Amino acid sequence: MSERFRVDLRGIIDLTSNHMYSSPDVFVRETIQNGHDAIMARRREDPAFEGSIRIELVRGDKEKPGTICVTDDGIGLTTDEVHEFLSTVGASSKREKTDAEDDDESSEPTTFLGRFGIGLLSCFMATDEIVVVSRSARDRTAPAVEWRGKADGGYTVREMPDSTLRPGTSVFLAAKADAEEYYEYDTLVEISRRYAEMLPVRVIVQCGDNEVDVNRERPAWELDADDEVALNDLCQSLLGFAPIDVFPIEAPAGAIRGFAFIRSDRIDSWGGENRLYSGGMFVGNRVYGLIPEWAGFIGCILNTTKLRLTASREGLHQGDELEKACDEIAAAIRARLAHLLRHDRPRFERVMKTHDTEIRGLAVKDSEFLELVADFLEFDTTLGTIRFGEFRREHEKLYLARTPEQFRRLLIPAAEAGIRVFNGGYTYHEELLCRAAERYPELEVSSFDTADLANLMDPAEDPEAFADLLEAGNATLSGRGVEVVVRDFAPVTLPAFFALGLDAEFHRQLDETKSEASGLWEEILDAMAPRPESLSPTRLCLNGRSPLVRSLAAIRDRETRSDGVEILYVQALMNGQHILSSDDLAMLHRAMERLLWRSTERAGQA
């Protein structure tokens, strides 16, 4: 047997009015929206008709609550239409129209913004009773009609045959407890302006003698793209910053028009401030899915006449159409940056300087954009900052330090040796260099670490002078898997250089973790470990040109030489900003203690 769902009307009204929207102030938007739609419907019948919406506030006092009356001179409703559209949750004159329009591509869905017919229920967030008085402009013989609806789902309808009301609709709302703040003039003006300032219908907010027209002279997207002053003012007033650059956005897939503004300040988080309007009505300022995630350095003011809104009208319906629109906006941003690069280099440089991380993030994700900017990206190297383009035109091999530690360790000795190593340790630098190089097959990107540098260092000119020192050093450090060698390198002020390759560093960490892991994980980590024979040797490179090392090599006492090497080892670790273990520190302390003891003993003997 087929059954029908039972619906709790009070629950449905509570759900749609109190839980669907992010803020109670949307009741202002919904009443303006209804007025706008009614005027658009009347304009269809009389294209010369202008129409307007008047929001009148009567302040409350201790005796009576404040009231808001939203009046439009739009198409109005007959008694039958009131029953049909105002008293049936989910029904809407607008929806019927819109569905028909969906099938008819030649129609203009833009004129009918509401799709759900439930917007009026949002008024229950600010009132306990909604009163609608309406008179049809289509059927001038029809009497005016009054509809009173309550949050429990009860309503009454009363015809007013003697009324001289002009065609249109008025919605009366009396403040309910906890909603008085919305019945303040300044608040009401602010909310109305936020939602309706771009609407193509005049909206006036009035309270006694105070009256303000909230509309802008022209919607933002109608401004002249060359009118930099007006656009800067617009950005300042709506997005709160002075832009570096402004450019128009058109995304046909979503019938989107508007402007994008490149921020003049750096922002910490991804995803910038974007104001989206639908048919001129404000939707939201961080609408998900419309602006590419990487475009945090952009603020947008956009209007769509096509993209579908979610039920709350605070977001966009996800789907292929939105994806295409997002792609088109991404393309417009890229195209603008390309334009600046070619025709307005100073401005482009400013954008790059201000939004370095964001621009690099974009380049990592977007190969077309990377192609555009790769040559202009600057990178830190051991020989100073260089643009990628400048480098790749003259070199076939690019050395890349993959961590900031490796770069710091390489910085001085590599620079002294004239070797340019790129710092891949900054955000996106490694990814960018690898990706940028993909475009140039002749350019090889190689990981470069301290072990590689040690391999390039020259052996000492007089190795025999260091034979005893090496013997003592290797005896003391071999237990740590460190080979002591003597190399000639600059600067002479650097007595020792610790060369630990990335692979060996990983292997050390793996050994440390493995030693404490459970049986299963020990096995897994063992299997992950690189083969020992494939690891680069870990070396302490003593500097054959360093006076300190040469003095140490000249000392006859083997124990002192050995202690000296241990101290140089820990010093090299500290120079390289390696994390010192308690073993390392103990070694340093013991070596220094022994040196002190021997020197005081000798002093005593003397």
Place this chain on the structure above:
Amino acid sequence: MLPACAARDVLYQRAARQAEVLGDLDSAWESRCTVLESSSSHEAPRFETLFLCMAWCLKVSDRDPERFSPNRILWQYKWVAVEAPRYASVPRRACERLIDDMEARYAKIGWGRRAAIHKRIELHALLGEHEKAIALLPEWRALARDRGADCLACEADFLVSLLGAAGHSEHAVREARPIIRGKLSCATVPHSTFAALLNPLVRLGRVSEADDLFQRGRRLLKRMRSGGYRVAGEYMLHAARIGDVDASIQIARGALPQAASERADVTRFDWFSRLGTALAILAGRGVGTVDLPKTALTPDGADSDCRVLAERMLATARDHARALDLRNGNGYYESQLHQLADDAKLGR
């Protein structure tokens, strides 16, 4: 906070080691958990390092579960459990024990068996035992989704690739319907699903549908934030098959450096077997030379002759296939090379 990238992972790992030396276990835990959580969401994760993080986190959590909650890391365990079998050096028994361990840990915190069964299905698929994997599906389907479950889109995506790899092309395409129609999607779906469907569709003679998914998938791939190169191989192969030489070479160039720096045998096999096959097809179409980015496989002065490159890539794939087949105790991966060569003749 820095955006998710390799540099951030390195920074957090350094912070973790520093904190550990200073005896600040809480900070070390926090840093390693952050690496686990974020490094699978960007372009350049260093997979082996994640195993270190997981091993360390499990160790400290086992010692003091109140202070270091296992809930924080067990979601990532699923990922680790099916990443480990991608390395031929990890014994088969260890792979199985890893999933047993995961299941036991999930049970301890009140998660069900569903995720563990799914991981066993995935493990069988990685071992080339597709019919065993398919035989487990009813047991998995009978269990209700719980907190350990992957997202619906990922589950559907895996099912499609499993069925496709097992040769059940029609079934794979049928299961993919909700994804193709846009009803199911996530960070990696549908572009990974579209990649997995290209070959089944071509096998079924539905070449125009494959071409449609190829176009849609490539568009999505360009926007992808992470791991794109792992599925790019199928697009590259399809492009070669339909004669879109430029697209095929472009994908190869884009993904080769990352693929070459991979260590996981299955991932390398997947990529190099497809690259080799694609290059062989291109050579057959008269492409003489191809400039690929310089890597260990394409060193300085290496021959850029398309046919020579194809052979080199296929030889690399064959090395990985042998290592995997030896570990798995079957001939699945070697047979895949023959299958790819046969499939290359389709749809041309």
